[in-house]
Amino acid sequence: MSLVLIAALPFLGAVLPGLLIRLGRTAAALAAGAVTLTALILLAIEAPAVLAGGVVKAQIDWLPGLGLNANFFLDGLSLFFAGLILAMGLLVVLYARFYLSDRDPLGRFYAFLLMFQGAMLGIVLSDNILLLLVFWELTSLTSFLLIGFWKDRAESRQGARMALAVTGGGGLCLIAGMLILGHAAGGHDLTTILTAKTAIWSSGLYLPALVLILIGAFAKSAQFPFHFWLPHAMAAPTPVSAYLHSATMVKAGIYLMIRLWPVMSGTFEWFVLLVGTGLFTLLLGAWVALWKDDLKAILAYSTISHLGLITLLIGLGSESALVAALFHILCHATFKAALFLSAGIIDHETGTRDITRLGGLRRLMPISFGITAIAGLSMAGFPPLNGFLSKELFLAETTEVIWPNPWIVAVLATLGAALSVGYALRLLVKGFLGQVRADYPHPPHDPSPGLWAAPALLASLVVLIGLFPNLTTRWLLHPAASSASRRDVFPNIALWHGLDVPELWMSLAGIGGGLMLLGAYPALRALRDRMPRLDAKRMFDAVVDPMAADARKVTKALHNGSFTRMLVLALLVILAATGFAWVSGTHDIGTRPGLAMQPLMATICGILALASLATAALHRNRLLALILTGVVGLLIAPIFAIFSAPDLALTQVAVEVVTVLLMLLALRFLPKATPAETQLPRRLFDVILAATAGLGMAALAYAMLTRAPAFPSISQFHLEQSKPGAGGTNAVNTIIVDFRGFDTFGEIIVLGIAALIIFALSQTLLKSPEVHRKLAALPPPAAGDPHPMMLVSGVRVLLPMALLFAAYLFLRGHNLPGGGFVAGLVVAAALLLQYLGSGYDFSQSRQRRDHHVVIAAGVLVALLAGVGPWVMGLPFLTSGFTYIDLPPLEKFELASAMIFDLGVFLCVLGAVLLALDSLAGLARVDRPGPRPKKGRKR
């Protein structure tokens, strides 16, 4: 279970920095660090079993029907990556505390960073590939947020968008590939897939799965032709570049390729795609890095190049190459992160990252120089640093390649080594050597230890791993390589292999070549500047911009701000679709026997139709239209009543009363008449459209009513269980408060939210001075006597009767028509009548509780009825009931669902009253005063 916690912890902990930032930047950093450290400790607790060769598993069934389960596992490879993610995360948290300025929202930064960390951990800990895909997308999203962290900068936004488009697009291919793979392997868990090699290879789906998965992995790991997003992602704050775009996220694709290595590698396609892409990316990245002047750009292209190197090694398909790949991942993470963090320091202290404006920093920033020199020389592959070792391993592996001929890959690899020596040394020479200058943007000096501690630690690791590779890394590499290859692989990395191994000479050739490149740099640079160059961003924009423009055009065409037009379009589409169905299908009248016509029903429907048509015809007179609408609404109630739905009839009447009152109140703030704006042809068109839709609905309803249901309704269960299962005889009420109680719970919350929206909007309106002025300018109500005596007395007598009636409805609701909804509406209507009759002040002064409190109480009571059963170990909203014999009363039944119904009652009451009160508040604006007052006086 602790595996789930490790992956969940960063997500849960992401709220902490956001909250603790109020206590200061250090508190936020400490919180982020504590979360990361806790996850690391949890990982360390699991580690011994894994290092001994075991696998730790944790499973939670989520959607087993879809094959989507929260299955996690931790083997040597997962441990390798998870440790890297968390350890690097800890360093970056420390560094970011001192790197980001006071103006940057540090709490948000750490929240994003932790979310990214959780997503990344999720990828490497997921057993289920669908779960892995979810985390994969999450890394793209969090990376988008982090690249665009400085959201006021255009290049941040563009870089973030490009990274999301490329890695997210790759992610879509990956989803398809993974689904194909899971289908071929017969399961969606990696533990299943990794043992299903023969099934996958013989399924015929190997190649499509491979290509799609590789597109996803290449896009994530910045392999050609998807590499171009990475340099633009450098718009992110430097800690992000170091963490996401060098040490961890770009390794997600690498992780996936290594993870699938046992089942996917070993074919010619695998070899060609990975070695070819890796080699080309290696050379391209190193070549471009040589010509860049921006520190971070050099490092970005160098990262692309090194990722290519790792891809190439994975593609070779031998266990020793796999060890080399894993070892290089570790080495690259240490020296490249150290370099990024140093680049950040230089940027921070000098105000520029352009190495042509730097130089001489060796004297001014000795600590930074030391760190950068160690890491940079390691990147160039100088002994005895760790970069030398991994480069040796790499070069040794390339000499084993015999296709397309025995030497070409090795030669190109050596060329890549020379290029990397060239750009690494250039960075060091231009940045740190030479004369101290007088024109730095800021006077440079070494920063506080908080900033250089993290890169210094990494640099010391670079040296230590270089000197004692087996001692420092074998304990981790051995289980990682063994679980990755599913064989026992025992790595042995040595600093010195003797003089008769080719990689030593290739390494030396690389260093020599790099020095020559550096010597001839000015001439080469002049030559290169004259060559035409491809700009990946311009190509990306050339593809994306027209697409965005077209999308905008379509949106504008469909959505030009005219509601009517959208409605007409939607209606036409619906009519076309249903018209097609009508023409292409059969449409007979059904054979279900109907009910005999009743004169009463015919009268009701006749009046209803007349009132409806009159509403449409006379709608310009708004008061009249409203009254007619009320008539129609009230006439629907007897229809419900006659057709055996007494509950609906009650509710319809109560809601109609409240709705009409609300609209009456609203009419005060709206024009009293609707002007005739549409021309006759337009009106005719609308009539035809509406009539067609009405005819269609009538035909559909008639076809339905004249047929028996296509399959038996589940209602039989509710009817049978209503009494024995829920203890009530009113099946409608038992469905609402018991069988489907969870739905109802959601609905009363929606109703509460609607009331709060109304309250919030009315408050916003009252805050606007202009609106306030308009409200005050409204003419006073024209009634002669606002509170006639008859009305006042009448409604006061009515109130206790209404309350009694509501209590009656509420209590009998479980067995006979009634219940919380209706009772709430009746009480609300009765109270509204008090406002109407006696005025706002009279009612308000007698109101003890805020409507908000009533709504909240309703939701809480319903929630209580829901969680109450938990105490007894029963599921949410389990209801119980008992019969109580209490003389002299009749024996009566008490159901726990009644508590839930009480919650419904309170919520409905509070929501209705809050909605009306908010509207009434608009009417109570002080006429002459300039400012709104929330007072109790008129």
Place this chain on the structure above:
Amino acid sequence: MELLVALTIGVLTAVGIYLMLRQRSFPVILGLTFLSYAVNLFLFASGRLALNAAPIIGTTDTPTDPLPQALVLTAIVISFGMTAVILIMAIGGNLAAGHDRIDLGQDPRDDA
């Protein structure tokens, strides 16, 4: 009677749509109310029509389908909430813009 109910649903739909195609907020809200009536009635009718068959156990031998009734009951209450929200939006729009047209672009001030 089935035909009668079907026609009623049709009339309510037609009036609702016609009103929703008007240019001002108040008729649109009334139209929405009519459409709610129609939809609620339609949903209710999906349980088929029956006389003297209220789904109260013990009062009848052949109770009608209670499920559509339960759905429609909550739908009626939710429609009220929706109507109330749109009303306050219409009021806000009218007070802020000085008119209650629902389409943008007819008033130059709307483009801001």
